[in-house]
Every structure is written in structure tokens, then in C-alpha cells.
Amino acid sequence: MPRNTKAIIHLDAIKANYQLANQYAPQSKSIAVIKADAYGHGCIEVAQALETQVPAFAVAIFEEAVQLREAGITKPILILQGVNQPGELEYASNHDLWTMVENKIQANLITQTPLKAKLKAWLKLDTGMHRLGLDDSNLSDTFEQLKQCLHVDVMTLCSHLASASDVTSSMTSEQMQRFEIMTSGFSKQSALSLSIANSAALSGFPETRLDWNRPGIMLYGLSPFEHPHPSDNQLQPAMTFTSEVIGLRQLQKGETVGYGGTWQAERPSTIATITAGYADGYPRHAANGTPLSIAGQQATLAGRVSMDMITADVTDCSGIKIGDPVELWGKNINANKVAQAAETIGYDLLTGVSQRVPRDYCCN
């Protein structure tokens, strides 16, 4: 019998979350961001589920776009980091991949590589994130250079926000102002479209809803915000990470559990052992007390996360037995809560569910 640890992917939830993204901005187009294997949900299955609804997909790197094309996905795919090889450019122009141009080297490569089909380019502007993007020193001449090039179609000016997950931060409005100033000279020319919003901006900052939005995390049903936000409860978590109880024991007061004995029984306790660990993507830094759900009852992590197992205090649960199902995160246990207890973010947990964990698709 296979080990009963798996990630159940609710494709219906992903479709509903995408519809919600669209409802925030019915005037603009929302690109479904499916980089990093659709945040761990499986990019091919997610792309297939969304393909009839979306205008385009976005991935981080070239290889991810090729994987989707080879699986028969035909919608345009934006490559957020752009491409860096002549062969990749040729493939991109022939396969309707839109490429980001964020520096002069990428622009030179594009103009110097002869292409038969037109390449659609997005220009990335650095408005304050200071990670990728053109700035005042090179934006105008890069734009002119690409505009002069017959095999390039400059399509969109875009930028990325650094602090949209914090609705109290002034950074978002500062970046919006920078973006307006930087784009004002070009946006009237050549019917250029504009794009800036990720999930947090789309749901929390109406002024960021431009021609194209780029929602990612919200499609998978996790809140993009650092603090509770009114939009959170409209999201449907798309991944249920489940496992199974494989051991049970009684401890006396004072006995400890797991490596290093970091959890100690303060009363006679019942400990359940569950067959999922950090090699499956359960966060090794999850602290004692991290919530999980066993046979529908709330329990808490007790002791260090092992490679292939975790242990939970089920003293306050009733009737727990070997074989009982465990939800590590999903509809009952919010992945952002688990992430918080492990001093990380939900994005990290979703993308970290390992290859050892089978994905089961449901509810398409």
C-alpha cells in the first residue's frame, strides 16, 4: 500500500480564486502566475484547468515555459526573468512566449539575434524594489533601441511592488508615483499597456489595477497579506497537505519527545506519530504548538520535525487511532498559520512540498 502522505489539489478552488482576481479588476486582464510548478500545485494541471479563462500565464524562467509548451499549453506565457540565450529567443518568438527585458544586456541580445517571428517584449522598470529593472539611466535608450528593431514588439511597461503585503506601508504609493513618472513619456506612444499588481496589490490597492495584473499566491487560496485583511476569507485554499497517524503512545509527566527532547510532557500525555517530515516539505522550523488537524480534531506539534515524521500532542483529542487522517494544512489549518509558526511565509511552504509527495487532483 502506498504511504498515505499526499497533496490534494482542488482545481475548482484555483478556478474560483482566479475568478475572484478577475472580479477585483474587470477592466483589466489578469495573468495567472504559475511559476515554481504553480507554487507547488503542478503547473501543467493548473494551466490546463485555467487555460480557457486566462489571457496568458507567467512563469519565472524559460525552462518553465518550455515545459508548458511541451505539455500542449497554447496560451501566451510571460517569462518574468526574461531570456539570456539566442536559442531561447528563437524558441520564444516561435512559441508565443513573451519575454521580460530588465537590463541592457538582454536588450542587446534581442536586437542582435535575427528572428523570423516577432518577439513580444515587456520592459521591467525598477521603481524601488531594486532587484530587477531598467531605471532613469537606461530606460529611454533601451526603449528606443527595441522600438527601432523590426523583430521586436514592445508590448507592456511593468514593475514589481516591494511592500504590497503590508497595507500600511507607504512604499506602494511611492512606487506607483515613480511608475507614473517613468512611464509618462512612453505610455501615450505605441499603445503600450501597463502592469504592476501582484495578488496583494490587486486585492489591497485599487490604484494598482492597470491593464494587466499578475496574481500568483491568491490563486492558490492563501492570503498575500502580512496581517488579516477583509479579502482573506473569500479565498479558497487549493492545497490540502494530508498524512496519516502511524504510531501512538502514552507519556508520563516529565518525559520528552523527539530529537533533542525539546517538548516535555507537563501532564500524562498522548503522542501521535505522523508520516510526514521535512523531506516531504513540512517546515523543519515549525515550533512546538504548531496547529494540525487529526481526524477532524485540532492537535499541536510536539517535538522537533524529523525528516520523515512529526509528532503531535493529542491528549485533548478523543479516540485517535493509528490510520487516522491528518491535515497538515488545507481548508482547516491555514498554511499561513503553519508558516508563521515556522518563521516563514505560506509561499515557502507551498513551493516546498517535495517531489516525494504525490499530487492528487480533484474537483476539476
Ligand SMILES: *Cc1c(COP(=O)(O)O)cnc(C)c1O
Ligand atoms: C511572483 C510574481 C508575481 C506574483 O506574486 P504574488 O505575490 O504571488 O501574487 C507577480 N509579478 C512578479 C514579477 C512576480 O515575480
